[in-house]
Amino acid sequence: MQIKDGDYKLVEKILLGDGQFNSKQREFIDLNESKTIVAGPGAGKTTALAAKIALLLKNLSSSNSKEGVCIITHTNVAVNEINNVLNKAGVGNVNHPHFIGTIHEFFNRFCVIPFFKYKFKHNSLIIDKKHQSDFDYYITFLGRNYPWMSKPQFNGVKNAIAERIQDSELILDKENNTVDLFNSTNWDKFEKYKVKMLEAKYSRKKQGFLTHEDTFLFSSIFLLENRFKAVLRNRFKYVFLDEFQDTTPAGTELLEKLFGTEDNIYQKVGDPYQTITYNQPMPDIDEQQVFRLNITNRFGNEIAEHLNIIMPDANIQTYQWKRSISPVILLYKNEEEIYPEYKKIIKEYEKLDQTFNESSKEDKVLVLTRAWSSIVKKGVPYSEKKQVKLKSVNYILKSLIIDFIVKRIVLVEESLSEAKLWINNHHKLIQLNTILINVIKNGLTGTIKDELKKLINELLQEKGAVSINVRNNIFNQVEAIFFNRQASKAEKNTDDIFTIHSVKGETLRSALVVDFDDKPLTNILLHRYRVNDNENYLYTHHNLIYVAMSRVTHLFVFAMHIDVWSHKVKEKLETNWVIREPEVETAVN
Known part of the structure; x- marks a missing residue:
């Protein structure tokens, strides 16, 4: 990739003002091959990555290239940071054919949803940590398949097996390329009931009731077919994985198999020495494939x-x-x-x-x-308030507005699962993130309130729902969250x-x-x-x-x-x- 000097200076000016990228940052921005970028504390990783993406997108646009860029981030905060830089640089938000989002958003959009459409002829998915109704489904399934369990004296047995089904993990048998059930609870009678337990678990998933772990399972099944892998590899020439040390092993392995090819440029950026999640192994680092971004500006x-x-x-x-x-x-x-x-x-x-x-x-x-x-x-x-500290204010505000929109859409005969799926995959969510960043920085000013109202109404009108005005209670709720944040900041000294x-x-x-x-x-x-x-x-x-x-x-x-x-x-x-x-x-x- 040849970077024009004028473009480079523009992005440098936007990000650093009168400063300049150091030699390591400049080398990383110019780096055009698959590498693991080990970025130390205070090394300006996010700034350099945003600059690299801005310059790459500018270059692809000016050359009318159809090569796509895929940026996988650990949080939506990073998505906002990168999009803000791109807007300032005149590139605009990351849009088709490119992608920016979390690893779950990527695989759900490009693998899980297409798989359900292709295999089960629907895409009504509800993805959550767990589903309260799963247990009742397994109870009904067991009663239907084991008539003796329907007798009152066997309710305890039926409940115990339903709990085992719920707690057992669906896995991909890589030798046979089939879905299997792992004895996660180490139950001594597991083999006796395994066939029906697997049938119950998989049939429930087929209905679209998925957990976040299922994202990688169904993506793995989808990508067993080489033609699907080829489509994604051809679409995304450049792939960046941000904070790779925080990515789950299942997600890392899947990305490596998908984009670790000679034809793709796949760069993993992060700091393996900041792997601090208990039970998550340190990522393996091949020193032959490492580029170190290790000049810090934080301390002496x-x-x-x-x-x-x-x-x-x-x-x-x-x-x-x-x-x-x-x-x-x-x-x-x-x-x-x-x-x-x-x-x-x-x-x-x-x-x-x-x-x-x-x-x-x-x-x-x-x-x-x-x-x-x-x-x-x-x-x-x-x-106790620190327990919600990890959940960003942006995330809280975004969830509040999405739930508000979903509830109004459902009123016009849209199913809850379809409404959630539609809104969570809508391209206007990037615009929503930008507005919410402005709310966090400046408060809910009249101008920002009008922008938010306009965006909400565009989404409501798209589904035939009734529009709102600025007196709607949703704006009071947004304002309350903002003021609570300000109050929390004021308490920091004590x-x-x-x-x-x-x-x-x-x-x-x-x-x-x-x-x-x-x-x-x-x-x-x-x-x-x-x-x-x-x-x-x-x-x-x-x-x-x-x-x-x-x-x-x-x-x-x-x-x-x-x-x-x-x-x-x-x-x-x-x-x-x-x-x-x-x-x-x-x-x-």
């Missing part, structure tokens, strides 16, 4: 040198001019000392370091489990304890990591600094301490119990860590 060498000890393979590089504060080991005797001492450290550095003092980023206490919150602040439980999992992807001014109970993070730290030889720890814990430290721009504090502070530990850590020892009490005569 004071942080990077320790990250490279904790995770040597990350090989994080920094700018010489970028400065952080040497990380701190906060030694403590009693847990209640930790939090006030951390606040005291922050105040001291605010006086000593002007850039730290002027930073608008947050300071957070990071815990491994929610239960540790009441140890850090005695008797104060982990705030509620500053978060799990490490919840801050992944964030940038903080400082972070305090505490480590209680069996002290798994302390053990990893001591191993990485060669204090001990114990490598018997979970890779997720190893990655969590890497994630925690890599969030900060300036200051990282690790709380360590004084009992751990042996002469050997001191010898290994005191060179490059600032050691904060507890104040010695002076005896009073």
Whole structure:
């Protein structure tokens, strides 16, 4: 792909203002072959990827190429970020023949829906975490196929088997290319009832009642036919998988089989060392196929040198001019000392370091489990509102509006499943995402309210439903969610304890990591600094301490119990860590 210098400078100006892409970012943008891009913390991965896609789409458009671009993101927030860049660059949103969306959206649209149309002659799908009515269906199925189970004295047996059907997993038998049932519950009588259990489970799926895991199962079945694979490979020449470490193994394997060909350019972008979902394996990395985007703009060498000890393979590089504060080991005797001492450290550095003092980023206490919150602040439980933190405001607003539209469409004799399927696959959802981003940034102004009303009415009119005006209660609900968000932001100074999992992807001014109970993070730290030889720890814990430290721009504090502070530990850590020892009490005569 030949990038015109004018286009490159335009996109660079839009994204970076007076700044410039660094050498690694520029190399990634120009990279035109299948690679795994390992992007370190603060390396500008999202910015560089958005620039790359904008320039690629501009190039394809100007050359009238029919080659498609497929961008698979981990969240809809990333979809919005990329589309915003494309709009600013004059490219517009990603539209046909290109695609942008989550991995489930991709496979549902291009594999699952076509499969149901082709195989079962319908596409009335309801995809959810689970369906409450499944159990009743299996009860009815068992009663019909085993008449003896219809007798009242066998209700317990029937219910137990129905639960086994519900909990057992449908799988693809790759040797025979057939659907099979896995004994997920390890039931000793599984083989006796397996044939009918499989029949019940599969017949329910054929009706269109699917779970999110079924997306990959039915996509795998659909793609058994080479002609279907060929269609997708020919349509999408360029494929980008964002945050590949967070993609499920089933999804990753399916994408690899589909687009891992000589004729496709398939680039996986992310950071495998930030795989922190329990029970999800670290993705396999072929070093021969890796490109490292590893120059960070987030912190200086004071942080990077320790990250490279904790995770040597990350090989994080920094700018010489970028400065952080040497990380701190906060030694403590009693847990209640930790939090006030951390606040005291922050105040001291605010006086000593002007850039730290002027930073608008947050300071957070990071815990491994929610239960540790009441140890850090005695008797104060982990705030329940953080449970919805991972669900973005954009997602909440989008769900609210989609549900509103679906309910009005159903009133004009549209089935619920068909209405949901239609709206969730509508191309105008991209426009809805853009409007909602503006709501989050600016509030529900009169102009934005008119834009939202216009879009909702276009969708309603398309299905013959009655239009709405700006006095409709849906706008009051949108406004309430926006104001609740503002109120939550105002509470941030008093509620500053978060799990490490919840801050992944964030940038903080400082972070305090505490480590209680069996002290798994302390053990990893001591191993990485060669204090001990114990490598018997979970890779997720190893990655969590890497994630925690890599969030900060300036200051990282690790709380360590004084009992751990042996002469050997001191010898290994005191060179490059600032050691904060507890104040010695002076005896009073």
